[in-house]
Amino acid sequence: MSKNITETEKLDNTTLGFWLYLMTDIMIFASLFAVYMVLVNATAGGPSASELYDANFALLQTVILLTSSFTCGISALMLRHGKKIASMWLLAITAILGGAFLALEITEFTKLVAEGHSWQASGFLSAFFTLVGTHGLHITVGLVWAVSLLVYMYKTKQNADMLRKVGLFALFWHFLDIVWIFLFTIVYLFGVAS
Amino acid sequence: MTKSLQNELTRYVTGFITALVLSFAAYWLAVTSWLGSGVWFAFVLLVLAGLQMLVQVLFFLHLRHEQKPRWQTYSYVFTWLMLLVIVIGSIWIMRNLDYNMHIAPEKVNDYMLQQAKKGF
Amino acid sequence: MELLSQLLGRMSLEYLPTEPATIGAAVGMPLGAIGVAVALTYFKKWRWLWNNWLTSLDAKKIGIMYIVVALLMLVRGLFDAMMLRLQTAVAVGDTQGPFDVDTFQQVFTAHGTIMIFFVAMGLMFGLINVVMPLMIGARDMAFPWLNSVSFWLFVAGMILNNVALIFGGFSPGGWLGYPPLTGLEYNPGPGVDYWIWSLQIAGLGSLFSGINFIVTILKKRARGMTMMKMPIFPWSVLVTSVLIALAFPILTVTLALLSLDRLMGMHFFTSDMGGNPMMYINLIWAWGHPEVYILVLPAFGIFSEVVPTFARKALFGYKTMVAALVAIMFFSFIVWQHHFFTMGAGANVNAFFGIMTMVIAIPTGVKIFNWLFTMYKGKIRFDAPMIWFLAFVVTFTLGGVTGVMMAVPALDFQVHNSLFLVAHFHNTIIGGVVFGFLAGITYWFPKLFGFRLIDKLGRWSAYLWQIGFILAFMPLYILGLMGAVRRLDHYADPTWQPFFIVSGIGVLVIMAGTFMLISQIALSVWKRKELVDTTGDPWNGRTLEWSVPSPAPHYNFASTVEVTKRDDWWYAKQAKKQLSPPPPSAYKDIWLPKNSASGLLIGIGTGLFGFAAIWHMWWLLVVALVFIVAVIIRRTYNTDDEYMISAEELMKEDAAVYKRRHV
Numbered sequence: 001m002s003k004n005i006t007e008t009e010k011l012d013n014t015t016l017g018f019w020l021y022l023m024t025d026i027m028i029f030a031s032l033f034a035v036y037m038v039l040v041n042a043t044a045g046g047p048s049a050s051e052l053y054d055a056n057f058a059l060l061q062t063v064i065l066l067t068s069s070f071t072c073g074i075s076a077l078m079l080r081h082g083k084k085i086a087s088m089w090l091l092a093i094t095a096i097l098g099g100a101f102l103a104l105e106i107t108e109f110t111k112l113v114a115e116g117h118s119w120q121a122s123g124f125l126s127a128f129f130t131l132v133g134t135h136g137l138h139i140t141v142g143l144v145w146a147v148s149l150l151v152y153m154y155k156t157k158q159n160a161d162m163l164r165k166v167g168l169f170a171l172f173w174h175f176l177d178i179v180w181i182f183l184f185t186i187v188y189l190f191g192v193a194s
Numbered sequence: 195m196t197k198s199l200q201n202e203l204t205r206y207v208t209g210f211i212t213a214l215v216l217s218f219a220a221y222w223l224a225v226t227s228w229l230g231s232g233v234w235f236a237f238v239l240l241v242l243a244g245l246q247m248l249v250q251v252l253f254f255l256h257l258r259h260e261q262k263p264r265w266q267t268y269s270y271v272f273t274w275l276m277l278l279v280i281v282i283g284s285i286w287i288m289r290n291l292d293y294n295m296h297i298a299p300e301k302v303n304d305y306m307l308q309q310a311k312k313g314f
Numbered sequence: 315m316e317l318l319s320q321l322l323g324r325m326s327l328e329y330l331p332t333e334p335a336t337i338g339a340a341v342g343m344p345l346g347a348i349g350v351a352v353a354l355t356y357f358k359k360w361r362w363l364w365n366n367w368l369t370s371l372d373a374k375k376i377g378i379m380y381i382v383v384a385l386l387m388l389v390r391g392l393f394d395a396m397m398l399r400l401q402t403a404v405a406v407g408d409t410q411g412p413f414d415v416d417t418f419q420q421v422f423t424a425h426g427t428i429m430i431f432f433v434a435m436g437l438m439f440g441l442i443n444v445v446m447p448l449m450i451g452a453r454d455m456a457f458p459w460l461n462s463v464s465f466w467l468f469v470a471g472m473i474l475n476n477v478a479l480i481f482g483g484f485s486p487g488g489w490l491g492y493p494p495l496t497g498l499e500y501n502p503g504p505g506v507d508y509w510i511w512s513l514q515i516a517g518l519g520s521l522f523s524g525i526n527f528i529v530t531i532l533k534k535r536a537r538g539m540t541m542m543k544m545p546i547f548p549w550s551v552l553v554t555s556v557l558i559a560l561a562f563p564i565l566t567v568t569l570a571l572l573s574l575d576r577l578m579g580m581h582f583f584t585s586d587m588g589g590n591p592m593m594y595i596n597l598i599w600a601w602g603h604p605e606v607y608i609l610v611l612p613a614f615g616i617f618s619e620v621v622p623t624f625a626r627k628a629l630f631g632y633k634t635m636v637a638a639l640v641a642i643m644f645f646s647f648i649v650w651q652h653h654f655f656t657m658g659a660g661a662n663v664n665a666f667f668g669i670m671t672m673v674i675a676i677p678t679g680v681k682i683f684n685w686l687f688t689m690y691k692g693k694i695r696f697d698a699p700m701i702w703f704l705a706f707v708v709t710f711t712l713g714g715v716t717g718v719m720m721a722v723p724a725l726d727f728q729v730h731n732s733l734f735l736v737a738h739f740h741n742t743i744i745g746g747v748v749f750g751f752l753a754g755i756t757y758w759f760p761k762l763f764g765f766r767l768i769d770k771l772g773r774w775s776a777y778l779w780q781i782g783f784i785l786a787f788m789p790l791y792i793l794g795l796m797g798a799v800r801r802l803d804h805y806a807d808p809t810w811q812p813f814f815i816v817s818g819i820g821v822l823v824i825m826a827g828t829f830m831l832i833s834q835i836a837l838s839v840w841k842r843k844e845l846v847d848t849t850g851d852p853w854n855g856r857t858l859e860w861s862v863p864s865p866a867p868h869y870n871f872a873s874t875v876e877v878t879k880r881d882d883w884w885y886a887k888q889a890k891k892q893l894s895p896p897p898p899s900a901y902k903d904i905w906l907p908k909n910s911a912s913g914l915l916i917g918i919g920t921g922l923f924g925f926a927a928i929w930h931m932w933w934l935l936v937v938a939l940v941f942i943v944a945v946i947i948r949r950t951y952n953t954d955d956e957y958m959i960s961a962e963e964l965m966k967e968d969a970a971v972y973k974r975r976h977v
Contacts, residue, residue: 009533012533013456013457013529013533013534014457015266016265016266016529016532016533017456017457017460017525017526017529019266019269019270020269020525020528020529020559021525023269023270023273023559023560024521024524024525024559024560024562024563025563026273026274026277027273027276027277027280027559027560027561027563027564028563028566028567030277030280030281030563031280031563031564031567031568031597031600032567033281034280034281034284034285034597035567035571035582035593035597037281037285038284038285038288038590038593039582039588039589039590039593042581042588042589042590043588044581044586044587044588055221055224055225059217059218059221062217062221063214063217066210066213066214066217067210069250069254070206070209070210070254073206073254074203074206077199077202077203077206081196081199119574119578119579119580120578120579120580120581120587121587122581122587122588123581123582123584123587123588123589123590124588126574126575126580126581126582126589127582129580130571130574130580130582148947152951161953171255174250174254174255175255177250177254178247178250178251181217181243181246181247181250182243182247184217184220184243185220185239185240185242185243186240186243189220189221189223189224189239190224190236190239192224192225193224193227193231193235194231263532265532272556272560273560276560276647279647279648280564280600280647283600283648283650283651284593284596284597284600286663287596287651287659287663288590288592288593288596290659290660290662290663291592291596291657291658291659293660294658294659294660295592295657295658
């Protein structure tokens with residue numbers, strides 16, 4: 001079937017469109033970072049950043065997410081070279097690592113809430129939970145996406161559309177890791193050192 | 195394994211290792227307080243984060259290899275520019291506001307005297 | 315009882331309207347909707363509506379629907395304005411106005427919100443959808459389905475905004491809803507939530523539109539049309555879309571944080587527990603200032619098409635036009651603090667943003683001069699679009715000048731939040747945005763429907779709007795300097811009253827102008843046989859949209875378009891190229907998107923989601939969310955979404971077009 005839009009054009013257009021969506025997402029995180037940095041000292045008499053954060057815990061999260069970003073990239077690479085099975089395995093590992101990251105984040109959140117430092121406690125904590133939670137929400141969406149991709153890849157023969165879908169997911173996942181670098185630095189490391 | 199696949203794999207591994215090193219370096223600086231926790235510390239940590247962002251963009255997102263016209267690169271640079279404007283601008287404005295407006299009621303008098311000396 | 319409160323959230327009968335004015339609207343609007351439904355059933359038009367409009371992915375159809383919704387909202391917004399001016403014309407000293415404080419507050423909030431988000435934005439998206447692809451030689455948007463989703467999100471936001479009138483009341487917090495007034499403590503009711511969700515949903519639609527327009531312009535231009543050969547209107551759309559893509563996320567975040575304060579007891583913008591209401595004001599204007607350029611740039615783009623056509627001369631200073639647009643794209647992001655000079659930032663901050671504000675007036679001035687120089691020595695025809703343009707020059711320049719006045723922080727301290735400010739921004743928004751879009755509608759109407767509008771009525775509408783504008787807003791400048799603040803429902807000084815009365819008369823004249831506009835459309839539809847446009851090029855235009863027949867076919871261009879220079883169509887006409895059809899090899903099979911109801915379904919789902927969040931009906935929230943996700947996933951795995959038009963068919967239709975040109 002010769003359509004008036006070729007597959008490469010379609011790939012180009014959706015990649016650029018999705019890329020621009022990521023740019024809008026950058027602005028979402030930028031606003032949240034700005035809010036966090038303005039409110040970081042607004043502790044309302046409660047505990048401050050240095051008393052709440054654990055640098056080792058955050059480092060563990062960083063390593064896990066970075067590794068998952070790496071496996072995700074390799075997964076897309078394998079698919080480009082026609083190795084669907086390898087690609088699926090790597091995507092599965094990515095999802096598992098993403099799940100582990102999310103589990104750690106939930107642990108951290110529950111611990112904070114259990115100690116009485118919930119998002120209602122101060123402006124600072126509201127900003128913390130919202131900023132980190134928004135990233136976590138993105139990770140959750142990514143996990144749902146990864147699982148549905150795995151089902152699709154399992155059921156379908158490799159084709160150009162699959163390459164496009166996996167490529168977009170890889171963009172999204174790398175992007176989340178880039179956001180995390182700044183969360184790690186500005187929220188956790190700055191917090192620990194302050 | 196084809197040549198191109200190997201090349202690309204090497205690129206991912208290089209990116210991955212560099213990113214890991216940069217993360218650990220930042221962590222080490224924060225935990226040991228080697229640079230203290232002042233402006234220099236913040237500056238160096240932000241530079242490290244910026245570098246890691248660049249590494250990931252170049253090695254994982256392949257922005258280097260975009261074909262012309264490089265709309266993705268342009269949009270990325272412009273977005274960063276606007277991000278810095280919004281974040282730095284907001285912090286600057288809000289610090290100013292906090293300084294001028296968040297004054298404990300009992301200190302208002304002192305503040306006014308101090309400003310009056312400056313000649314408003 | 316327990317179950318009922320689970321089902322209905324915090325709904326109760328006390329939220330039904332009690333004021334006569336709101337009761338009227340609450341009864342009138344559903345009656346109007348039922349009337350339309352009955353008429354559709356009676357004339358058996360449901361299937362036609364569904365197939366030709368509601369599920370269409372054709373950008374032109376979507377654009378027309380945007381414009382229809384926006385014009386309806388314009389009428390509502392004008393009625394709100396009349397209520398406001400009626401109140402201020404009467405309520406002086408011991409006399410009370412017809413509306414109580416609460417109603418008055420809700421009315422001015424609704425007026426601002428509706429005019430910006432559902433009139434100005436609606437007209438803008440409508441016109442962009444209608445002509446932008448045609449102007450760049452594209453068959454459609456880059457993502458036609460996303461385009462339909464955007465439209466239905468816009469409609470969902472609009473409906474939520476209007477449902478507030480019927481059940482629950484609207485926000486009293488002004489069009490930007492500053493906390494702590496809009497926080498949980500002072501406004502626990504559903505009004506503020508209506509405002510939040512209506513904007514949030516419409517804003518999401520705008521965001522998708524912005525991305526869609528950027529990709530369309532960057533990737534779908536006709537062969538040979540480099541960026542610097544593109545007409546100025548698409549350029550302005552590109553810059554506007556970049557602003558949308560980078561500014562609307564800030565609005566999304568700001569509204570989300572306010573919502574979190576209200577729903578989850580967080581402390582972003584509360585006055586206690588470390589919250590900082592000033593941060594809200596900072597954030598909302600970081601979006602709000604780019605927003606005014608988002609609105610006005612497409613209007614500038616329209617005038618950049620209208621003026622050369624009616625002056626029969628190429629646009630003066632094309633390159634400086636583009637440079638000015640790009641400069642505005644950058645500078646519009648570094649002036650936002652001028653909206654709150656008086657909040658208490660220091661002199662350094664105020665000085666910086668004040669100077670930046672003065673700087674941004676320069677590219678705007680460049681554009682005005684370019685249009686004037688385009689007219690210079692041109693053979694000008696004074697059709698209605700040109701009258702709108704002249705009205706624009708006078709009004710908008712005045713607004714720009716008062717804007718530069720207020721860019722001086724010291725002066726701003728005198729007039730901040732006074733009626734002087736209100737007059738200023740109406741000067742720029744009515745003079746710039748509304749006049750621009752009305753000119754655009756008149757200009758492109760034949761391309762959409764195949765017949766022209768009656769020009770005389772259009773000119774009269776422009777005259778009435780212009781006179782009404784002067785009557786309505788010049789008194790406000792004076793009142794502002796006399797110390798009248800905005801959002802005033804009652805005042806003590808009787809010397810103000812004459813000015814308010816004149817202003818009220820001005821609104822009536824604007825209403826007459828709007829009536830003239832509506833009757834222009836209605837009468838033109840009545841006499842469409844006499845006004846029919848057979849050539850497809852009624853104004854002797856310059857850009858590609860005039861190279862196709864009117865109304866534009868759903869596939870836009872029958873043959874593959876190729877462009878060699880700016881204003882290609884004009885030069886093609888000089889060489890008489892429009893008379894001979896292209897060779898058969900120029901016709902190729904084309905694929906167009908099939909209709910899809912999923913955009914409409916997502917709109918319904920999102921509307922319900924917002925409604926559930928407003929009334930705390932958590933079960934409905936979950937149901938709506940699952941529904942939306944299901945629709946999206948179903949759409950993603952639908953591969954059979956295009957249909958073909960064969961090359962032979964296109965060639966046959968095109969041959970008829972060329973035949974008509976010879977007559």
